[in-house]
Amino acid sequence: MTIVLDAPRIVITRPLMTLKNVSKSYGAVQAVRDASVEVFPGEVMGIVGESGSGKSTLLRMMNLEDTPDTGSYTLDLPDVQGNLFELDRFARRMLCATKIGIVYQNPHLGLLMNHSSSGNVAERLLVAGERRFLVLRDKAQIALEASEFPLERLDAPPIELSGGMQQRVQLAKAIALEPALLLLDEPTTGLDVSVQALVLDTLKRLQQDRQITMVIVSHDLGVIRTMADRVIVMRRGVVVESGLADQIFQDPQHPYTQQLVHAKL
């Protein structure tokens, strides 16, 4: 049974982010096949699926780290035009620094582990062209504070911090420039359950205070259930189902989604 939903009629704002018909192969392996995703302003979109389903590949494309073989990517922002996959490296770097924030599962991917935490956040601002030392220091501090990072540890390098704190530094770096889109790739995987709850709570708080549009990838359905308004389910590179989070969890339609939801402890 397929249900074809109408286009939005009440919410007349356009999607902030649109990925259209994106496909990507690595050699013989098709990582993503004809995936389309729309995310509306202020919304939290969850992407679930098992390892190798293509969910992280999709997220990396949203961060312009990876270019698909076919498909387009647009952001509905005043000074951003056209298919972002066609931008050159310099334009991509600038766009990512100013409009998109990302938090990786592995903090080594997002942070310089031996530089101070505040320095890591300030680096993001430097890329965007800020050169005044006091402004850098202030803005970094505000972002770290919003991420509920203990300010007495501003100068500690991430290598000396716990996993939960490292994620807060990543988060501060990601939100320092108030990005339009925040991407989260398994942000709490590998953390203790109690720390995980605190990090999720910080994210939820940020989302409510700042109305940040988020895309969160996780294989942990509990994380997605807590965070997401809408969910897409991926399997073997294909989006097999999408819907409101409560509908996906309470009345999953696709055999794979049913299996996934029933497997949750």
Add this chain to the structure above:
Amino acid sequence: MTLVLDVQSLTKGFTMHHLNTQMAAFDDISFGLHAGEFLLLKGTNGAGKSTLLRTLYRSYLAQSGAVLFQSSHGVIDLIRAADVDITHLRRTEIGFVTQFLVARPRVSAQALVAEPLRQAGHSAEAALDEARRWLSAFGVKEELWRAYPTTFSGGEQQKVNLARALILPQKLLLLDEPTASLDVQARTALVARLAELKSQGTAMIGVFHHPDDVSHLIDRVIDLTPNASNPEDREDVAYECKTGAA
């Protein structure tokens, strides 16, 4: 009277792929609901009462039929409406009340209750004042207002949940056994609030274990028990509530 909801030939069943079976929930249901009307769903266990509520709320996807809702943006079919529109309507015009609270770590009872008002654009201070008023009405002790409900007893959580669900008047309210296991004070407050909302024009559809609590509010009853005949007028309802097995 304004028609708030026009349900046409609504059918819902579940496909259980791992068992390779279909399970029917309800079939070909039609009814209309006007502003200020209170509709009681009754039926045996498993007749599909809660399933119908969840299908109207779009937590469940219907297989066929239409649910035409008179929103402030015009008529919209809740079965086929885009997800973002449903999210918007849930925040502004359609409420769902259950007995279960979705508590969040580090969010106080009063903040949780105030949230729907905050989202509707009320100031933080006004929303908190109103939240405290409702916590007090439902009998939540003042010492608990600033505490985190994750650690509350089931009964206290339920009161917080009701305060939150009923703080913002909505056009359509779906009630899934909100009175189950409530103490007398909370139950009285709930019934008073429902009566108030009803008089302000909120249309309601409810499932109640003990409909006696709300018997004076009920305008109509739909019996979802297969092959049941549906009594439609007020006298029948009053009679059923007094003599019913509930």
